[in-house]
Amino acid sequence: MxxxxxxxxxxxxxxxxxxxxxxxxxxxxxxSEKLKLTIDEKLPPIHTSSKVSIIGAGFGGIGTAINTIEKLKVDDVVIFERHDNFxxxxxxxxxxxxxxxxxxxxxxxxxxxxxxxxxxxxxxxxxxxxxxxxxxxxxLKEKAKFKTSVDKCVWDEKLGKWRIYAHEIESGQRIEHLTDIICSCQGGLVYPAQLQAEGLENFKGNYMHSALWDHSVNFKNKNVLVVGNGCSANQIVPALLNDPKYEVNSLTQVFRSKHYIMPPVPKxxxxxxxxxxxxxxxxxxxxxxxxxxxEMRVPLYKGNGLLSRFVRWINTSVSVHYMKSNSPKEVHDLIVPDYKIGCKRLIFDYKYVPALNDPRITLTNHGIKEVVEDGVMLNDGTHVKVDIIVACTGYNIPKSYYNLPIIGKDGVNIGKDIWEKDGPSAYRTLLVKNAPNFFMIAGPNSATGHSSVVMAIENGIDYYLKVAKPILEGKKKSVEVKPQVYDHWFKTIQAELRKSVFGTPFGGCVSWYSDEKVNSTAYAWSQLHYWYITHFPNYNDLTYTSIEDKKIK
Incomplete structure (x- = not known):
């Protein structure tokens, strides 16, 4: 439609x-800690159930619910969401x-x-x-439990079902929810990574993270400090300078790294x-x-062959030419990167580069030494007097993986026993070993540097629909990825990602795509490849359990 x-x-x-x-x-x-304190242990838990439980009501949760209802004809769906809306x-x-x-x-x-x-x-x-x-x-509103925090998911060995322990945030009412299948649709860019600067608590002005915007704060004619220069800053900076609602007096942007900024999408x-x-x-x-x-841009992300170098050269040339021809010469050394393009996510410009010509903006790559009452002291000794600090410092990606305890088969804690040891991962981005009937939509390694996360979400949903269908039809009791297959996937995709530019030594930059141990964010191949592996499951990699508890291949 x-x-x-x-x-x-x-x-x-x-x-x-x-x-x-x-x-x-x-x-x-x-x-997270405060939400735990809202649980009212005195109230007896409410017991509920459904065939499918979805955690999260964003693009992933909405798409999963609709497709479960429309394609699998399963109407017994519940969506858990901490916010008060989709x-x-x-x-x-x-x-x-x-x-x-x-x-x-x-x-x-x-x-x-x-x-x-x-x-x-x-x-x-x-x-x-x-x-x-x-x-x-x-x-879908009748399917949703808003203002409800999911606190823990535990696999019930005897029943072959999941127990979801949750609570209503406002009343503290505990909920124990029994479900055949869990689809975790929590997303990765959720928890703000707050500015870590000495003395921030002493600042007398307004401080906010871009992901927690306070619209009651008056920006007009104020001196503003923006920390960071990623996608959020690329959008915020020109808005603060040019939007009549804001029109700041001055804007100082402090950042450590550089980004390749592409021209705006052609009109x-x-x-x-x-x-x-x-x-x-x-x-x-x-x-x-x-x-x-x-998809034609995919070769720039991996390898150093002739095609990769050619595509990388074209995109680098376009980006650098755009940045240099639309910004003052004195900022070129501050904004033009020297690492391989794609190492950090490409940014399609939102009027940021032209905004650098505004006399009210000052760029600096000198970090913040200390926050003081009326502004910040930079590492070079400069005192910047500001009224408002805006942190465009990104998200705490690991917290999105570890925020929810998932206790699978044999009491295995997925986060502590598997992910903390090796790094967050999921077979074909969806299935974790020792976690039957648990699907991660937009899970580990489902993101790309060139594609749409919504397309990736739909690919994941299609895999879930195919693999979960026998369980929801009552033909099988559970499905899980074989442990050795999960391990092989993890080793294969990590080895492939080390050949890529995504925050690797080969790429030449530090990026939120990866940490010192693994890259749990980016997909290692093209979206065409991702479409194929999600639309054509390898059932030999999976173990289905029959209703009679007899395992079959």
């Missing part, structure tokens, strides 16, 4: 944004300039293409309106989209055009 938005979000964006206090309650630095990151992230970082015609569901995006990369509130339009269409794409938006076939044609162009 195709959908058409009313664009109410443009006239009333607050309706499509999380309230600041609600986001703080779930995502602040100490939120949307995930598109509900929680509301900073000025927040928008899709790739064309929305691709950053949307293939089964629900939108016919009237306002821009190629529409703003946050429009993305949220799109998601709410779809959840209304499929009546001709929007023209083509509007010409073909009258039909679903036309929308699919535009979508596939974007996919094909993006």
């Amino acid at each position: 195709s959908v058409t938005l009313t664009k109410e979000s443009h006239t009333n964006p607050d309706k499509f944004r999380i309230k600041f206090n609600d986001s703080q309650r779930v995502l602040a630095a100490d939120a 949307g995930g990151t598109w509900y929680a992230n509301t900073y000025p300039g927040c928008a899709s970082d790739i064309p929305a015609i691709w950053y949307s569901y293939s089964f629900a293409l939108n016919s009237n995006w306002s821009k190629v990369q529409p703003p946050q509130y429009e993305m949220e309106e799109y998601l709410l339009k779809i959840t209304d269409k499929y009546k 001709v794409l929007l023209v083509l989209y509007r010409l073909l938006s009258f039909s679903t076939i036309g929308l699919m044609l535009v979508r596939w055009l974007i996919i094909i162009v993006a």
